[in-house]
Amino acid sequence: MNKFTLAAVAAVMAGAGSAQATDIEFWYGNTGNVEVAIKAQCDAFNASQSEHKVNCVGQGSYEVSMQKAIAAYRAKNHPVLIQFFDAGTLDLMLSGAVEPVQDLMPEVKWDSYIAGARAYYETSKGKLFAQPYNSSTLLFYTNKTELEKAGITETPTTWEGIIEAARKLKAAGHACPFVTDGDTWRILEQFSARHGLPIATKHNGYDGLDAEYVINSTFAAKHLANLVEWRKEGLVRLAADTKAGNYTAAFNAGECAMMEQSSGSYAAAAKAFDGKYELTVDMAPMYKDYTRHNTFVGGASIYIMKGHDKPEIEAAKAFLDFLRKPEQQMAFTAATGYVPVTTDVLDTIAKSPDANSPKYATAKVGVESMNQPATADTRGIRLGFYVQFREVFMEETQKAFAGQQTMQVALDNTKKRGDQLLRRFEQTYKGKQLP
Amino acid sequence: MSSESSLFSHRWLPALLLAPLMLLIVLFFYVPVFQAFYWSFFLEQPFGGGSEFVGLQNFQRVLSDPEFWGATGRTVIFMLTASSLAVIVPLMLAVAADRKIGMSYPARNILVWPKGIAGASIGVVFAFIFNPFVGLMAPLNSLFPGLWNPGIDGTDAFVTLVAAHVWSGIPFNFVILLAGLRSIPPTMYQAAAMDGAGPWRRIFDVQLPLIMPQLFLTFVLEFTESITSVFALIDTITGGGPGGSTTLLVYKIYVDGFRGFDLSGASTQTAILMVFVLLLAACQFFFLGRRINYER
Structure with a gap:
């Protein structure tokens, strides 16, 4: 608990300087080129008018940002705006x-957000809780140059096709045909969504806090077991199997030929490939017998925290309005590869002379992926202590990849431990209704 | 009042001088400790929206959780292996540096330097040294592919962690043990040598018995330190993985509380860990401490 108090005190000290009414703070968690883009938006907002001033504070990661927000909220020194990631939706x-x-902000046309992005952050009655910000979804990247070298002329779109291509790559002496980090978001959540599979009962928790995990009995269990087999065969590599030690870096360096990754990685991959390899990006692969459904929106959204006075709320609204502007969203998309999720921006991009420019490549395919037919199970994930569930899933499946237990045992354990988390969440929030 | 207190003419002055330090200790130790114990009896909502008194339910849950016992078991294994090595290795170095062999003077100096390196930095360096593709083990790996990979194999990750901990423990224990050795009067060795004791005999019969107080100190500190200070190493080298194989209790508490927002569960485990560490130190003093002869 030492760290907790430390964080609280740090937050108190950090807050001490910002007393002016129109000065507000916005906490975000991204780093690297995304942080650069966020800072640019803050500067642009502050330069565009003189009434409000937003002070954008990078916290290093979504988790750290949240930890500090919790401490700060308890100390009543929290920021007005905070960005938080998909998995914490129900907690917030x-x-x-x-x-x-x-x-x-009832006057805003929230309908302009595409359904796939709204569903994740709205209440069961359709009220949007947070403004989607850096939105991404899962896409499939290939190194076309390497694929062609192995005699694969057509980019695969199904898992069957990927494995066939991977076998060819392996036969051609390629050490790393397909790479993943085994992250929950990528190999479980987005897989289940686009194959129309539930992750938990009660439509992933949207219909009540008494949901239970079903991941050990859906087709996802079969896919995850396949991944283990494919890794043994040398077709699929994990991050730790690569020289780079990081799967995105391994793909960007040309070490690995294919990967499933967020649209947010596009800018970095395109930059690394420039002049060396040809990059393709497409919707994430399906098993051929399954109908494609939408992928979840990933990334993060911005919440307005309670307990602030009117001028501060006004400043927050002005900043959110600014971020929704088409030109801001377009610049952010171009700089990062995140996907714009309002229809007006997509229209503006389509009409712009740059419509087919690579900087908007992920926008088109990402939105297409999120706009696939939805079911009640593909709206999003509304499960408590979900961040902790992701840790449990990673821990158990890593044991399966290392051969300490079968994938089925790993998933049975994950379900059991996950259900315990859900029951504890239910008890912690006893008497509260799902909004 | 004793004679020491007469150093201060004013009776409030000592209290006043102590106050800043006491304030810090209360603020950063006693208050969080009290809060951890308090929360361990409640189900606490992260943002403080409400909390429910649940009695011993959190303890029941934690104590019946195989993950908790797994992490506790790993903590004990780590404590025994890493802290023993973290005393034995510096002991060997100190005995060597104490002798008048070549380079022992510069060694006495150089071996203290790592003390200046933060745990997290050590972690970053060791993650690189033990990297399966570019680190020390890379040549072995190219001969036997897949032999060493701390990113996949839990045992390898654990070994990396132990190595990093032992290395980071060298300076402090080395200084304490060397100081102990230096304080042994040379006449003792001379007398032993005159009686025909060889170098090994002199180590086991003269030096080790005479530095027992220092050895005891380093063991007590190491045992308790290894439980808590390993956090920085885990966070930078393994992140608790792969497959939870390096999730020691102190790291599990962090993950549960700060990444999973389970404040009650983390508090309960903190309370249990604290009691465990106190008991451990008490046992050491009770069973070992009274056998040590501090007189020379």
């Missing part, structure tokens, strides 16, 4: 610490 909805954006 029930926290009582945030105000739904749609309540504070």
